[in-house]
Amino acid sequence: MEVDSQKLQRKQSTYLSFDENFEIQKEVYRGQQYSQIYFARLHMMRTLLYSLVPNWKPHVPVCKVLGLELGKVCIVVGTLYKHMKLKPCILDEYSKERSATPLVKPHNFMHQDDYLVLEDESGRVKLSSAILSPSVYVTGVVVALLGKETSAGDFFVEDVLEAGLPPQIEQPLKSREDKYVVFVSGLGFGSSSANPLQFQLLVDHITGHLGDEEEQGLAAEIVHLVIAGNSIEISRGLLNGQNLDSKDQSRLSDPIKGLDILLTQVAASLPLDIMPGSNDPANFSLPQQPLNRCLFPGSAIYNTFRSCTNPHCFEIDNIRFLGTSGQNIDDLTKYSEAKDKLEFLERTLRWRHLAPTAPNTLGCYPFTDRDPFLIDSCPHVYFVGNQEKYETRLLKGSEGQLVRLICIPRFSETGVAVVLNMRNLECHALTFGTQFS
């Protein structure tokens, strides 16, 4: 019998990384506080908003907070601060009267008495308005406001200008072939809900070890795998400061070893990016630095293996991808509300800031001269990992920007990975089940 010796070739793509913006090796800590990063953020955003104001409301004077006059309509640009009654405060622990503060923290800290304050370097002013809803905004967003000072000393807001979607480099999408990028997050090796067989099935599918020629043909069109955080979950009981015996030491390293074995299979076959998440052995504050290559002795040898920062920004075939492992959106969920996670994603793009709640409620490195979370160029694909379910939407901007928003679900809980076609930015889910019904 003649053996068909024609091998299927995997498609290739170009890759460019823009992660050096998120790297902190060159930063030196000199005792600075977070006022520096807020100053950099306000300055960059204010310069941008001042350039947009003449198109929005021409002939209205612009002034600083200290320059507000009673009854005079003007535009003021500053950072929003949301005063939240239920937000946990370290000083509550020291207060003499132990009021009924619940032991279990609420999932969302919103309260109907929350109010917004606008702040710039000259001062702050309380905002009162019918149109500016405190449930939508969070501390750290920079906006331009049109309004006037009232006799009560508040600033009554009549209109809001957000920065809006950043400009996007146009990519001709028509003349392309089908090339797929697979996104997965929340693998959770080491957790009780993770089933290694599910990820093995995913790896087998991507590397072309599953299915007939047609399936393998589809798998050959996958050019990249992105793992968006929380690949490992180390049992908290082991991390209580006690010395570990050899059995516990192996429990500590087994998840990482198991992950490395599977990643070696992937790296041998196609390029992969692994990002750290909130449960991974990386630093806590954003931007999280790449996972150390020593953790992956098997897969790090391959040049297809890339350990990346969180947030992660890269380009494949000139299509720009930007995304995080979920901490920024999870924090927005705690301090504001929206109808779904995609709306939070859209808001961060309109505010041109990946993580506006950093450093207020989200751990962040105290940068002095820049804010690395500002989004200058609109991505074509904007993703967030470790969410409850798979959701996606195509967002159209006012200047012709087109962004595919993706919420990647936790693989250990759902068995769902996301596949994106770079030809038309269409998305579909890839579900792996191991139960026999």
Next chain:
Amino acid sequence: MATTSKNLKGIYRQKKNNATGGITKSKSTKKASPKEAATFGSDITQPPALVSHGGALDLKDDFDEEEQVLRQFDMSMEYGPCLGMTRMARWERAQRLGLNPPKQIEHLLKGGKVKLDSLFDGRI
């Protein structure tokens, strides 16, 4: 422990005596140790005030005009917070953000023997 009135002339500013103006040499600054004082001539509790420049007190210790200019730079709001950064780093940041900080500050910082850290460094 109070000094007697004989010594107060050395401490407080004197009116200029000569009508022609010009710098007069400072009056004698020696403090005669008073017999009634409890300090017996020790100057530890009340060191003699530095008197120079025609009787004016020199309260500036190690801070001259250049430092004055640099402190004004530290305190100016438009270049952002000054804590936790060297003055040169803050100047460079202002330059990079397009705030046009005065070139004079750059020359001062690169040139002379000025303090490289901001006004509040080490004090907050």
